[in-house]
Amino acid sequence: MKRVVITGLGTVNPLGNDVVSYWQNLIAGKSSAGQISRFDASRFRSQIACEVKEFEPLRYLDRNEIKRTDLFSQYAIYSATQALEDSGLEIDKMDPFDIGVIWGVGQGGMETFESEVEQYVKGDYQPRFSPFFVPRLIINMASGMISMKFGLQGINYTTVSACATSNTAIMDAFNYIRMGKAKVFVTGGSEAPITAASVGGFCAMKAMSTRNQDPLRASRPFDLDRDGFVMGEGAGALILEEYEHAKKRGAKIYAEIVGAAMTADAYHMTSPHPLGIAAAKSMELAMTEAGLSSDQLDYLNLHATSTPVGDISELKAVHRIFAQSKNLKLSSTKSMTGHLLGAAGAIEAIVCIKTINEGIIPATINLETPDPSIPEGLQIVANKAIDQPVNVAMSNAFGFGGHNSSIVFKKIY
Structure with missing residues (x-):
């Protein structure tokens, strides 16, 4: 390949x-x-x-x-x-x-x-x-x-x-x-x-x-x-x-794609599975294809759209795979761009690539009172961007019909 x-x-x-x-x-x-x-x-x-x-x-x-x-x-x-x-x-x-x-x-x-x-x-x-x-x-x-x-x-x-x-x-x-x-x-x-x-x-x-x-x-x-x-x-x-x-041809290379996966919730037309089982599998499969362990992911751009059910479902999925990760930072840039529906994954892939190139992780803005049902241990970058080197980043995108997708980007040396 x-x-x-x-x-x-x-x-x-x-x-x-x-x-x-x-x-x-x-x-x-x-x-x-x-x-x-x-x-x-x-x-x-x-x-x-x-x-x-x-x-x-x-x-x-x-x-x-x-x-x-x-x-x-x-x-x-x-x-x-x-x-x-x-x-x-x-x-x-x-x-x-x-x-x-x-x-x-x-x-x-x-x-x-x-x-x-x-x-x-x-x-x-x-x-x-x-x-x-x-x-x-x-x-x-x-x-x-x-x-x-x-x-x-x-x-x-x-x-x-x-x-x-x-x-x-x-x-x-x-x-x-x-x-x-x-x-x-x-x-x-x-x-x-x-x-x-x-x-x-x-x-x-x-x-x-x-x-x-x-x-x-x-x-x-x-x-x-x-x-x-x-x-x-x-x-x-x-x-x-x-x-x-x-x-x-001596091209400027921003990053490499090293893994990608899709799964289906097989659950509901418009609502994600409340436990995020298939979403978690999408992330796991993408990391496995990339040949990376869960603790090697530095940044995850979440699909999180600001809906009561969807946000927590995704975080439960993340917790299933990355609960032991000490370095992983999470954010949802939809807090700033809104939800571009079919175009969301594209502009958020750009975010992941830029974090790798710039060593800056954008925040989830407007996060004033974190939902108490957020699983413990997850590090959400809130309200202000942070400086952090990023070697590996993942972008999640989920859709009505139960479609889950995850793509892994890696710094190239």
């Missing part, structure tokens, strides 16, 4: 429209939440979200690309372009069939779907739909558009496993390179879910925070007063590359 490294990063998310600003705001402990501006949310229980600010698609997309794509695809192209530029790959000198795109999207073109159906309902008897309705809507268009923009003719598809989606995409790309079926992948995920139907649907499930008068403090994983997640949007992109290929 071939080794797989990360050689490029890109993002657009509520904390920043590039990796540098994203990281700076994470370390500063800034919340990106505010009142929803995309539509009138006054009739909903939750009226807050973590929106992307000052997005300028023309920086990386032309006008025709913008016209033909939903926002989730625009975010995908935007972040992927950054990552490819960061990688220094000379695509025109490579065999285009050696470069693939595996992208993750959970919901797809919700904004497109809502606007087109609304126009149809309000319109006359002649059905009027845009010829771009279907292409803008379908979730695989993000990977398709990235491949078209850069002429990438290798393996190309989109994964979906709810909020574990980006991790699924990254581990698929990891496995294809290990098997020698590609030299490079553009991978990650994007989501643009801040729409009336999407917000309304999650509100109906009572999954979202209703701290409408205090949005900056609404996303508060592990806090006793947490009341649900805050929706976010955006994208994260990683360039995965076969190690010898990267080494030969």
